[in-house]
Amino acid sequence: MLKKVKADLHIHTCLSPCGDLEMSPQNIVTQAKTKNIDVLGICDHNSAENVPAVKKAAKKQKVHVLPGMEVTTQEEVHILALFNNISSVFKLQKTIYKNLPGENDDKTFGLQVAVNELGEVLHLNKHLLIGATTLPLEEIIKLIHSLEGLAIASHIDRQAFSIISQLGFIPDTLKVDALEVSPLLSLAEAKKRYKPELPLVCFSDAHYLKDIGQCYTFFYIEKTSIQEIKKAFLNQGGRKVMN
Amino acid sequence: MKLNKIKKDLNLKILCAEKFLDTEVKGGYTSDLLSDVMANSKEKYIWITLQIHLNIVAVAKLKELSGIIIVNGRKPDSDTLKKAEQENCPILTTPKTAFEISGELYQLLRGK
Numbered sequence: 001m002l003k004k005v006k007a008d009l010h011i012h013t014c015l016s017p018c019g020d021l022e023m024s025p026q027n028i029v030t031q032a033k034t035k036n037i038d039v040l041g042i043c044d045h046n047s048a049e050n051v052p053a054v055k056k057a058a059k060k061q062k063v064h065v066l067p068g069m070e071v072t073t074q075e076e077v078h079i080l081a082l083f084n085n086i087s088s089v090f091k092l093q094k095t096i097y098k099n100l101p102g103e104n105d106d107k108t109f110g111l112q113v114a115v116n117e118l119g120e121v122l123h124l125n126k127h128l129l130i131g132a133t134t135l136p137l138e139e140i141i142k143l144i145h146s147l148e149g150l151a152i153a154s155h156i157d158r159q160a161f162s163i164i165s166q167l168g169f170i171p172d173t174l175k176v177d178a179l180e181v182s183p184l185l186s187l188a189e190a191k192k193r194y195k196p197e198l199p200l201v202c203f204s205d206a207h208y209l210k211d212i213g214q215c216y217t218f219f220y221i222e223k224t225s226i227q228e229i230k231k232a233f234l235n236q237g238g239r240k241v242m243n
Numbered sequence: 244m245k246l247n248k249i250k251k252d253l254n255l256k257i258l259c260a261e262k263f264l265d266t267e268v269k270g271g272y273t274s275d276l277l278s279d280v281m282a283n284s285k286e287k288y289i290w291i292t293l294q295i296h297l298n299i300v301a302v303a304k305l306k307e308l309s310g311i312i313i314v315n316g317r318k319p320d321s322d323t324l325k326k327a328e329q330e331n332c333p334i335l336t337t338p339k340t341a342f343e344i345s346g347e348l349y350q351l352l353r354g355k
Binding site: 075076136137164165166167168169171173 | 275276277278280281294295296297298301302320
């Protein structure tokens with residue numbers, strides 16, 4: 001049976017250097033519960049190391065967590081990658097780490113804290129997660145799709161790290177599944193401005209607890225999975241994106 | 244100034260649309276944000292960038308730029324070069340940085 005699922009699929013944790021340290025797995029899940037979010041996407045910059053912890057923390061609370069990552073392409077475009085399984089996002093992470101030069105300086109960019117489900121520190125991630133990979137946009141999208149993931153262009157309305165700021169416009173040949181609009185722009189306004197051929201979604205891009213769920217998208221789907229969301233994007237079998 | 248003179252004087256390598264080296268260049272613009280280039284570059288300018296994505300050709304065409312100089316020895320892929328050839332958009336490369344080549348081009352265009 002089809003049902004309405006409230007999704008915020010772009011949430012950072014304390015692993016992102018720019019993510020608040022309060023963004024621990026338990027806090028994120030509790031806040032999502034308060035905001036009646038059914039499904040969370042955990043998308044830290046160029047890493048997925050906190051996904052298992054959030055998934056564990058969410059289990060007891062009956063919040064669904066989709067493993068994800070916000071990848072920075074060579075062009076400095078941010079792309080959300082979302083998967084059904086942790087193993088897929090870790091495969092992506094392996095390739096990302098191999099192509100992500102530099103080492104983090106936590107005094108300059110912020111701490112990159114890998115934690116367990118209780119929020120206990122496991123280690124500090126050494127990669128320069130704020131940096132860009134050396135992989136071109138199209139290659140990243142191909143890689144995400146080869147791992148059966150969803151590829152969504154992040155915050156296309158933003159002045160930095162968006163496909164439009166970096167590349168001027170959305171290439172015709174771009175194979176992303178959807179375009180994300182930041183909370184700064186309404187979907188109605190975004191439709192008018194971009195006249196997109198691809199589906200539009202709105203997620204919070206939360207770096208602070210208070211931001212979780214400030215922006216969300218409803219999917220009308222049978223169950224929470226990448227395949228179902230894909231069908232919603234394509235308007236197949238009654239599935240749809242409800243904005 | 245003709246693009247050909249700039250190519251020779253700055254020791255650039257031409258990758259495509261060689262026939263269009265006699266294009267006039269009236270100025271230059273250096274930026275890696277294509278949205279910025281679309282907003283601020285002008286007709287017959289040469290564009291200095293490290294971006295190699297296919298979209299650079301469309302931006303150059305839209306703004307009627309005289310050509311693109313890719314810095315840091317970066318190599319556009321074959322799709323970008325093919326498109327540039329079709330669109331008559333010369334792409335040149337240099338191993339130098341955007342800072343160095345912009346400085347050299349600025350002096351050349353100012354006749355110093």
